[in-house]
Amino acid sequence: MSELSLRFPRQETPILSLPHLAVAPGTILGVAGPSGSGKSSLLYLLTGLLRPGKGSIHWGETDITALSEGACDAWRRKHVGFIFQDFHLIGELSPLENVLLPAGFHGWRVPVDLRKRAADLLNLVGVPTNRGSVTDLSRGEQQRVAIARALLFDPPILLADEPTASLDRDAAENCADILFANARDNHRTLIIVSHDHTVIDRCPRVLHFDKGQLLTENEAA
Numbered sequence: 749m750s751e752l753s754l755r756f757p758r759q760e761t762p763i764l765s766l767p768h769l770a771v772a773p774g775t776i777l778g779v780a781g782p783s784g785s786g787k788s789s790l791l792y793l794l795t796g797l798l799r800p801g802k803g804s805i806h807w808g809e810t811d812i813t814a815l816s817e818g819a820c821d822a823w824r825r826k827h828v829g830f831i832f833q834d835f836h837l838i839g840e841l842s843p844l845e846n847v848l849l850p851a852g853f854h855g856w857r858v859p860v861d862l863r864k865r866a867a868d869l870l871n872l873v874g875v876p877t878n879r880g881s882v883t884d885l886s887r888g889e890q891q892r893v894a895i896a897r898a899l900l901f902d903p904p905i906l907l908a909d910e911p912t913a914s915l916d917r918d919a920a921e922n923c924a925d926i927l928f929a930n931a932r933d934n935h936r937t938l939i940i941v942s943h944d945h946t947v948i949d950r951c952p953r954v955l956h957f958d959k960g961q962l963l964t965e966n967e968a969a
């Protein structure tokens with residue numbers, strides 16, 4: 749990614765500027781910084797959910813900033829799992845149906861093996877599969893459903909925006925273990941935004957942002 753800049757309409761100064769960022773496949777990258785420093789915006793830019801005013805974002809051979817909206821959606825479906833800060837679950841659907849959302853609706857004719865994978869992922873993150881709707885779940889359980897959903901197709905790139913924010917210490921550690929193990933064992937890229945130092949401290953490489961600017965970058969020796 750190079751010379752990236754994001755500005756929302758009627759804003760004079762960009763809310764995020766980043767001269768250059770290179771992330772090799774399999775990298776685990778933490779993103780830290782105070783509230784409003786541009787961390788979520790960075791994740792949205794990296795996946796084409798927001799378009800930069802300036803600059804380009806390449807994933808491998810693909811310049812996602814050059815893709816049409818539809819092509820970018822298709823690229824994202826194939827390559828990216830996204831754990832949103834506010835989960836983006838569908839309230840009237842069950843935990844299992846929410847995890848299966850990336851499979852598309854298609855009348856819910858989901859292949860048996862995919863349904864089993866979704867159930868296995870819910871077990872892995874510790875959410876009961878027998879609830880009628882995700883609105884019956886606690887916020888922490890909803891967060892875990894969002895984590896399971898992002899892992900459904902084992903995406904090469906996983907972006908997580910505060911994935912442990914609603915969890916108690918044990919559950920947070922358990923979910924962080926799952927995300928880090930998935931990245932390490934399967935050589936998946938993990939970019940994780942967090943205020944939780946116990947999560948950030950586990951990242952071998954960390955970007956610290958403030959006011960939309962990259963302040964420091966730390967890399968474990």
Ligand SMILES: Nc1ncnc2c1ncn2[C@@H]1O[C@H](COP(=O)(O)OP(=O)(O)OP(=O)(O)O)[C@@H](O)[C@H]1O
Binds near residue numbers: 756784
């Ligand atoms: N759609 C928008 N229009 C205008 N300004 C926006 C929009 N979305 C975000 N911003 C502003 O951009 C800045 C960065 O927001 P962002 O959500 O990326 O920060 P953050 O570091 O992720 O914050 P938090 O830790 O609170 O989630 C904030 O000042 C925010 O108010």
